[in-house]
Amino acid sequence: MPDKLLAIEQKRPEGDWRDAKVEFRKGTICYSAAPKNITYLSLPNPREWQPFDADWKLPPNWKEIILKGMKERLRKYRSFRLFMEICVRCGACADKCHFYVGSGDPKNMPVLRAELMRSVYRRYFTLTGRLFRALVGARELTEDVIKEWFYYFYQCTECRRCSVFCPYGIDTAEITMMGRELLDLIGCNINWVMEPAANCFRTGNHLGVQPHAFQDSIQFAADEAKEITGLPIEVPINRKGAEILFVMPSADYFGTPHYYTLLGYLMLFHEIGLDYTVSAFASEGGNFGLFSSHELMKRLNAKIYEEAKRLRVKWILGGECGHMWRVFHQYMDTMNGPADFLEPPVSPITGTHFENARSTRAVHICEFTADLIHHGKLRLDPRRNDRWNVTYHDSCNPSRAMGLLEEPRYILKNACRNFHEMPENTIREQTFCCGSGAGLGTDENLEMRLRGGFPRANAVKHVREKHGVNLLACICAIDKATLPTLMEYWVPGVEVAGVHELLGNALVMTGEKERTTDLRGEPLVREEATRE
Amino acid sequence: MSDRPLILAGLTLFVGLVTTPIWHGALDRKAALTAPPIQLPAQEKQCVAPASYMRSSHMQLLEHWRDEAARDGRRQFVAFNGKIYDKNPTRTCVTQCHTDRKEFCERCHDYAGVSDPDCWNCHNDSQRTSRSAP
Amino acid sequence: MFMFEKALTGGRKYWLWITSLFLLVLAGSLCYVLQLTHGLAVTGLSRDVSWGLYIAQFTFFVGVAASAVMVVLPYYLHDYQQFGRITILGELLAVTAVTMCILFIFVDLGQPTRIVNIVLHPQPKSVMFWDMIALGGYLLMNAAIAVVTLTAQREQVPAPGWIKPVIILSIPWAIGIHTVTAFLYSGLPGRSYWLTAILAPRFLASAFASGPALLILLCLALRKLSGFDAGREAIQKLAVIVTYALAINMFLILAEVFTAFYSEIPAHEEHFEYLFIGLNGDRHLVLWMWLSTLLSGVALALLLVPKWRNNIRLLVVACVCVFVSIWLDKGLGLIVGGMAPSPLGAVTRYVPTLPESAIVLGIWASGALMITVFYKITLSVWEDN
Amino acid sequence: MKITRKDFLRISGLGLLAVAGRKAVRAVAERTSERASEQTSAPFAKQVRWGMAIDLQKCRQKDGCDRCIKACHSTHNVPQFSDRAHEVKWIWKEPFKNVFPAAQTGYTREFFGNLPVLLVCNHCDDPPCQDVCPVKATWKREDGVVTIDFHRCIGCRYCMAACPYGARSFNWLDPRPAIATVNLDFPTRTKGVVEKCNFCEERLAKGLGPACAESCEEKAIVFGDLEKPDSEVRRLLRSRFAVQRQPELGTGPAVYYIV
Amino acid sequence: MDANEAILEQWVVRTAESYPHHAAALLSKERDPFRNPVGDTLRQSLALLLRELFAEMDATAIDSALDPIIRLQAIQGFSSDDAVRFVSLLKPILRELAPERNSAVLDRRIDDDRINRLAVMAADKCTQCREQLARIRANEVQRANHVQQRIRARRPA
Amino acid sequence: MKALSPLLAVLAIVGFAVVGGHTHAGLVFLAVFVPYAAFAVFLVGFCYRVARWAWIPVPFRIPTTCGQQKSLPWIKPASLDNPSTGWGAFRRMALEILLFRSLFRNNRARLHDRRLVLGEDRYLWLGALAFHWSLLVILLRHLRLFVQPVPVFVSVLSRLDGAFQVGTPALYISDVVILGTLVYLTARRFRNPLARYLSMPIDYLALFLLLGIVTSGLLMRFVVRVDVAAIKQFALGLAVFRPVVTSAITPIFLVHLLLVSALAAYFPFSKLMHMGGVFLSPTRNLANNNRSKRHVNPWNHPVKTHSYAEWEDEFRDKLKTANLPLEAEDARQITGH
Structure with a gap:
């Protein structure tokens, strides 16, 4: 038998990863961006092409552009240069990537994903690389390398899980972001990032929902909340002088299960009598610019502060969304601040000063609600959520770029009675990505997404089998869009919900009629007799 | 950048640490660079082994003497030049030739930073000095 | 390193406990430095009583270590499921006890920096060489078993197959460590107190009483502190083991006493006289030895009656009695009693000094620290599951 | 060569x-x-078995004589501690009743019981101390001398527990301050090691006899080769009745007492 | 190594070869399942399948063994043909290895017919998975437009 | 295969040392010129690399948060893994640098019964930690050869390190540990398939150089012995720029010296710069106080945005239909009044 194995080895040697070429196959890659979107955003090199074409129609001076772009970024981002230089290839990150675990493709090991770019960095920006080439791991920048970059940098969800384990904190997300910026320069970007970005730039939200349709959706939700509770729930839009501007991802008023979360927010705001407004202009908290370039991120983000200033609100409250919060937390103030026209946020209900948001003046809805519950301002009946056996998925960005771990759990534990954690190495800062973040949540990429989501699904499966978990709660719009798909394939029988949907279910509102359905419109099952 | 002074301070500290020998040597110009002169015995011209061998491996020789004498009872050593010596550090080495342990052994050990061996805890030198060792 | 991070979370009381243990360890270490610089003269040992508290504590804790077999054997050989959880606790107790033993030997050495000589120049004729192998092997085995089984529990996968033979081997090995330790003493000519064939059986009997008694106390403490319940049945089973072992131990002691006094051979008689009556006017151990006897008697009475044994409070009293009694008998009387009178008939009084006691206390504290950390890790793994 | x-x-x-x-x-x-x-001289010849005979009667002739003890202890740099617990002794005296507890009768006790008997290491044929030492720091040489390698001893004191004759001492303290004058021909010891009478093996190597025997004016200590039938010690043991300490233990002491 | 194990080994190796990129080298050579989750699934499933081929060809057992491997292959970018090709890989392996070893047993138990039956079952399973994929794709789109659909349903414009 | 070229490189250095020491000129070149050059390259290169990092701005504050943030007063923040103050970040860095905190988290993904199990895997942490600490101890111990008089802490360190009396001179614990860990780290690159796949020749080079240095050092101490006093004389001479080529420079010493020089000179060009870089990693050395303290990007430049006014213009009709308030309309009304 060993000789047989040997024979195979000869035929297919282990080889050097630097020689490998990428095969593009439908189902595992995202399609290129439509020229109109690139044009609308005034980005370079719009053209018709697809990744599986042999000729990518790169601009003639593409190599020069890339190298110039790299040089510029090496001077602007310490993280980029540092991460190009200090990796020792210890391999601690290797099996931390959900794409590696799910696909077995060795180039999905974070270290190698970064080496794709490091090898080029060494060749053109270091002395040893210029002198010794392959011996020190340098390689020429060729079209094949560009294709490889495209394949693997759009096969990273920038979830930062590897960076938790790296002894030097090397963050593959930073490298992927730089890679995507460079690819943008030669017009190699994907439509599922560019189209929402273009939409968002134009209409204010990813889906391109125009103001009247926005109002329609919001009104529809208000009506439905009214129906469920029997209370006159109104949602102010573009109202000047409100105390708080509420910003949410557009999926909240468009898709399920996001929509139920929106119902939850509206009920909550009504119950506490919050003086707030939503905006048809700042109608998107999410920011697909993050998945393209720092510049685009800044351009899309500008509207938040602009609108807050125009509406003369005191501070901003942000809904459940993952990458929106990465931008709010780590970039917004630096990019478009200072927010000196706002006031340091204070909860109008409890009087709590949100010290941690003193400068950015944006508060996460989970922080806000947890504070309400802690001060006993909400009456909750967790029994209304008895049909759910809940587990909580820490969305990557709130956990690894903010540290928002306890607040949602606190809300969940108050809003429902059956809560079970997934295994400890798959939650909190070690949470596994849904596999569809960073602009990869598209239909044409479904199969790769299911691979990438395998580790997350597996952990859910574990608690499903062990505790009968049937609901996966999370606080990210991309999660809510893609986890149901993931669950359907790997762990049938588990649904997905936002934390505030469960809160909305449990919230006992002043003067409400007796609820007969939950926010999903399903009959409320009372299990009091059996439970108590 | 706000952290630049901090980084430079750290870098300076690092450079200061790795160049310790240089500035230390420069500050203390009086400190002897060369190995201290070894006080050679007045009457004897020749050690039990060539000086170069003794310089690098005297401990090996002494350890060898120790094992032979203490464990096998072989107490005589025939040197390279045919002379016969007792394998007795006190009588052969310290009383006959290297009468001043401080001047002969310790000086060099101090210079080279070789931690004192425990020999002197038991084997007597003529002055019977005992440096307290931790 | 083994899931160590789990031991780093705890409340105020937990940290207070950890800190005070650390302080004790620190005090012990300082006293050890004193001993290192001044020599073993800082202890109460003398030319006649050349072994004392250190070696006695070593002997006692070998017993505690060996007693792990009392939970391992029923669980793995007889598939006694009630011991499922206690078994890991027992193995971790063994790991702790063996580590303490090694520390006790280490502090007893006059030239500790030469300890590597034991490996560099081994002497297979020396029982101490075999004791080193026995204890080292037992430590490795138990550490491996505990780590592997606990890891498997945490990951919720079955333990790897290779661990089973190790577990089986650890059972006779446990008997082995205490037997070899008894042979350390019972093979010496001219020390009549130890020169007896039933020393090893006596060691085992006392071990199987004191170790499980300690395990019961630890389990009950855990129940109080963390809410972990080892299970009533498991505790009761352990109590039965303690009862039998204690009875056998007392029987063996009686046999020794009979032989010594009925034969009236002075060499044999004198040691018992010294311990229980006093010799040449030295009576300073008499009170302790009778206390030990009394405690054993009380414990046996409490344990023999099922109604009393099943009462948790009385069980605690009984276990404390057993532990203290055997600690006095083995951790004090055995070594000192064997050393006095000396071969030349000298009766030299041995009283541990303050530094000596502090070092012993320091090792106890490090043992307590280890067991706290181990149990903390174990319990949090179980809680997570 | x-x-x-x-x-x-x-x-x-x-x-x-x-x-x-x-x-x-x-x-x-x-x-x-x-x-x-x-x-030069052989390290130690194979056919030698050193032994000693102590004539108790001769030894008693001079009351309070401790010449041999002094000779030994100064030759070997044995420290003198005032505290009995930390004593180091290679040769010393004990009352007869303690040395030979079985050899006394009720009638002899009164007179003989308190007579001093000179004690040294017995240099047994089958020394228990050699077997128990975990590092081979103590062993019986081929000429019968039981010796200690002070460089190797780890100070576990197992040999002290094993010796049925109480011949071994431990350095509880640094011995040097307790040595009045140092004999440069013999090393001192360090704290933490065990020591005992070595039959003056360093003198034997030079063809000299033990210091104790040499110093005894009464010639109460006779030292020689037990293998050699015509040696002085053999002659003495042939002519006078001699006993060993605790022969029943099977250790085979090489020190004989002529009673 | 007995005949079955040898066959299994070859089967795993050749199946792994059909994986993309350098994965092949890792998948087949890395015997440590811990380092190679996908390869491990492959090995386990193929082992189960081989056992069934020798035994009763129990439909439910085969189905549950096929599920993980096909489910993986369905999203590994395999075409339907490619996804079930691993079954046909078994035939040449048997031809190579069976004559040397205990062929009597092999010939009786595993014939081409059984393998063909397995191929059909695998193809069915693959189709099921593809259908499921298509279904969940559709569901996803539907969820994304949930609110609009309901608005439309409720207020016919 | 990938390990062959670095192995040859190290062997070549050894060969150089053995052959080159035979002539006086060669001796001077290898024992004086090369070490000076190597040290200069190391120092200048190291400073240049660190200064270059320092001069690049950190435009955004991007710490990787590995624990609960500091938000509401009643929620206990993970002050070490997710620090909210500079002091906290300092402590986090201290843990990272002294104890390799992140590597301590390491685990291993595997499938058991089709279930993903993330088991503990801390051998890499243990090996790396033991290696680095031993290296530090060894470097500090070497100060005895470069500084006169020998600092007390160096003597104490040497004494503790060699406390166990094994052989003469005493075998250092750190020597044993570093040799063991180097062998482990090398074996890991060869035996672990993932590590083997992602390793490059340069990864083996650093390991082989270190192995060569440690081995030659141990040989000098125990087998092919050298005159330590003469070596110190040589080392001190180098340190004060009055080099003397003494008889102490035996081939084995030259091998040791040349390998060290090679490592030092190679250092600034290599991944070994992680030593300086680890201090500068923006995902670790920044406090997660983004929302409470503004971080300034020095090159923050204006970008083309889509302003509210433009937006309102574009969707004016739709806004009117929906009865949403209009900014421009308002303005007209106000002026019309």
Whole structure:
């Protein structure tokens, strides 16, 4: 038998990863961006092409552009240069990537994903690389390398899980972001990032929902909340002088299960009598610019502060969304601040000063609600959520770029009675990505997404089998869009919900009629007799 | 950048640490660079082994003497030049030739930073000095 | 390193406990430095009583270590499921006890920096060489078993197959460590107190009483502190083991006493006289030895009656009695009693000094620290599951 | 064969990098010392068994005489501690009743019981101390002398527990301050090791007898080769009745008491 | 190594070869399942399948063994043909290895017919998975437009 | 295969040392010129690399948060893994640098019964930690050869390190540990398939150089012995720029010296710069106080945005239909009044 194995080895040697070429196959890659979107955003090199074409129609001076772009970024981002230089290839990150675990493709090991770019960095920006080439791991920048970059940098969800384990904190997300910026320069970007970005730039939200349709959706939700509770729930839009501007991802008023979360927010705001407004202009908290370039991120983000200033609100409250919060937390103030026209946020209900948001003046809805519950301002009946056996998925960005771990759990534990954690190495800062973040949540990429989501699904499966978990709660719009798909394939029988949907279910509102359905419109099952 | 002074301070500290020998040597110009002169015995011209061998491996020789004498009872050593010596550090080495342990052994050990061996805890030198060792 | 991070979370009381243990360890270490610089003269040992508290504590804790077999054997050989959880606790107790033993030997050495000589120049004729192998092997085995089984529990996968033979081997090995330790003493000519064939059986009997008694106390403490319940049945089973072992131990002691006094051979008689009556006017151990006897008697009475044994409070009293009694008998009387009178008939009084006691206390504290950390890790793994 | 300067350089040079150099030093040195033994005295002849006979009657002749003890202890740099617990002694006296507890009768006790008996290490044929030492720091040489390698002793004191004669002492303290005058011909010991009478093996190597025997004016201590039928000690043991301490233990002491 | 194990080994190796990129080298050579989750699934499933081929060809057992491997292959970018090719890989392996070893047993138990039956079952399973994929794709789109659909349903414009 | 070229490189250095030491000129070149050059390259290169990092701005504050943030007063923040103050970040860095905190988290993904199990895997942490600490101890111990008089802490360190009396001179614990860990780290690159796949020749080079240095050092101490006093004389001479080529420079010493020089000179060009870089990693050395303290990007430049006014213009009709308030309309009304 060993000789047989040997024979195979000869035929297919282990080889050097630097020689490998990428095969593009439908189902595992995202399609290129439509020229109109690139044009609308005034980005370079719009053209018709697809990744599986042999000729990518790169601009003639593409190599020069890339190298110039790299040089510029090496001077602007310490993280980029540092991460190009200090990796020792210890391999601690290797099996931390959900794409590696799910696909077995060795180039999905974070270290190698970064080496794709490091090898080029060494060749053109270091002395040893210029002198010794392959011996020190340098390689020429060729079209094949560009294709490889495209394949693997759009096969990273920038979830930062590897960076938790790296002894030097090397963050593959930073490298992927730089890679995507460079690819943008030669017009190699994907439509599922560019189209929402273009939409968002134009209409204010990813889906391109125009103001009247926005109002329609919001009104529809208000009506439905009214129906469920029997209370006159109104949602102010573009109202000047409100105390708080509420910003949410557009999926909240468009898709399920996001929509139920929106119902939850509206009920909550009504119950506490919050003086707030939503905006048809700042109608998107999410920011697909993050998945393209720092510049685009800044351009899309500008509207938040602009609108807050125009509406003369005191501070901003942000809904459940993952990458929106990465931008709010780590970039917004630096990019478009200072927010000196706002006031340091204070909860109008409890009087709590949100010290941690003193400068950015944006508060996460989970922080806000947890504070309400802690001060006993909400009456909750967790029994209304008895049909759910809940587990909580820490969305990557709130956990690894903010540290928002306890607040949602606190809300969940108050809003429902059956809560079970997934295994400890798959939650909190070690949470596994849904596999569809960073602009990869598209239909044409479904199969790769299911691979990438395998580790997350597996952990859910574990608690499903062990505790009968049937609901996966999370606080990210991309999660809510893609986890149901993931669950359907790997762990049938588990649904997905936002934390505030469960809160909305449990919230006992002043003067409400007796609820007969939950926010999903399903009959409320009372299990009091059996439970108590 | 706000952290630049901090980084430079750290870098300076690092450079200061790795160049310790240089500035230390420069500050203390009086400190002897060369190995201290070894006080050679007045009457004897020749050690039990060539000086170069003794310089690098005297401990090996002494350890060898120790094992032979203490464990096998072989107490005589025939040197390279045919002379016969007792394998007795006190009588052969310290009383006959290297009468001043401080001047002969310790000086060099101090210079080279070789931690004192425990020999002197038991084997007597003529002055019977005992440096307290931790 | 083994899931160590789990031991780093705890409340105020937990940290207070950890800190005070650390302080004790620190005090012990300082006293050890004193001993290192001044020599073993800082202890109460003398030319006649050349072994004392250190070696006695070593002997006692070998017993505690060996007693792990009392939970391992029923669980793995007889598939006694009630011991499922206690078994890991027992193995971790063994790991702790063996580590303490090694520390006790280490502090007893006059030239500790030469300890590597034991490996560099081994002497297979020396029982101490075999004791080193026995204890080292037992430590490795138990550490491996505990780590592997606990890891498997945490990951919720079955333990790897290779661990089973190790577990089986650890059972006779446990008997082995205490037997070899008894042979350390019972093979010496001219020390009549130890020169007896039933020393090893006596060691085992006392071990199987004191170790499980300690395990019961630890389990009950855990129940109080963390809410972990080892299970009533498991505790009761352990109590039965303690009862039998204690009875056998007392029987063996009686046999020794009979032989010594009925034969009236002075060499044999004198040691018992010294311990229980006093010799040449030295009576300073008499009170302790009778206390030990009394405690054993009380414990046996409490344990023999099922109604009393099943009462948790009385069980605690009984276990404390057993532990203290055997600690006095083995951790004090055995070594000192064997050393006095000396071969030349000298009766030299041995009283541990303050530094000596502090070092012993320091090792106890490090043992307590280890067991706290181990149990903390174990319990949090179980809680997570 | 002589070691030349060149050989020594070779030893310290790279030429021996492949061969373990230390081994080489040892091998070369061994060859030379073998030569040395041929030329000078043998390390210890194989057919020798050193032993001692102590004539108790002679020993008692001079009341309070401790010449042998002094001779031994000053020769061997034995420290004198005032605290009994930390005593180090190679040769000392004990009352008869303690030394020979079985050899006394009710009638002799009164007179003999308190008579002092001179004690040294028995240099047993089958010494228990040798068997128990975990590091081979104490052993019986082929000439019967039970010796200790102070360089190797780890101070576990197992040998002290094993010795049925109480012959061994431990250095509880640094011995040097307790030595009045140091004999440069013999090393002192360090704290933490065990020591005892060595039958003056360092003197035997020079062809001298033990210091105690030499110092005894009454010639109460007779030392010699037990294997040699015509040695003085054998002659004495043939002519007078002698006992060993606790022969029933099977250790085979080489020290005999003529009663 | 007995005949079955040898066959299994070859089967795993050749199946792994059909994986993309350098994965092949890792998948087949890395015997440590811990380092190679996908390869491990492959090995386990193929082992189960081989056992069934020798035994009763129990439909439910085969189905549950096929599920993980096909489910993986369905999203590994395999075409339907490619996804079930691993079954046909078994035939040449048997031809190579069976004559040397205990062929009597092999010939009787595993014939081409059984393998063909397995191929059909695998193809069915693959189709099921593809259908499921298509279904969940559709569901996803539907969820994304949930609110609009309901608005439309409720207020016919 | 990938390990062959670095192995040859190290062997070449050894060969150089053995052959080159035979002539006086060669000796001077290898024992004086090369070490000076190597040290200069190391120092200048190291400073240049660190200064270059320092001069690049950190435009955004991007710490990787590995624990609960500091938000509401009643929620206990993970002050070490997710620090909210500079002091906290300092402590986090201290843990990272002294104890390799992140590597301590390491685990291993595997499938058991089709279930993903993330088991503990801390051998890499243990090996790396033991290696680095031993290296530090060894470097500090070497100060005895470069500084006269020998600092007390160096003597104490040497004494503790060699406390166990094994052989003469005493075998250092750190020597044993570093040799063991180097062998482990090398074996890991060869035996662990993932590590083997992602390793490059340069990864083996650093390991082989270190192995060579440690081995030659141990050989000098125990087998092919050298005159320590003469070596110190040579080392001190180098340190005060009055180099003397003494008889102490035996081939084995030259091998040791040349390998060290090679490592030092190679250092600034290699991944070994992680030593300086680890201090500068923006995902670790920044406090997660993004929302409470503004971080300034020095090159923050204006970008083309889509302003509210433009937006309102574009969707004016739709806004009117929906009865949403209009900014421009308002303005007209106000002026019309």
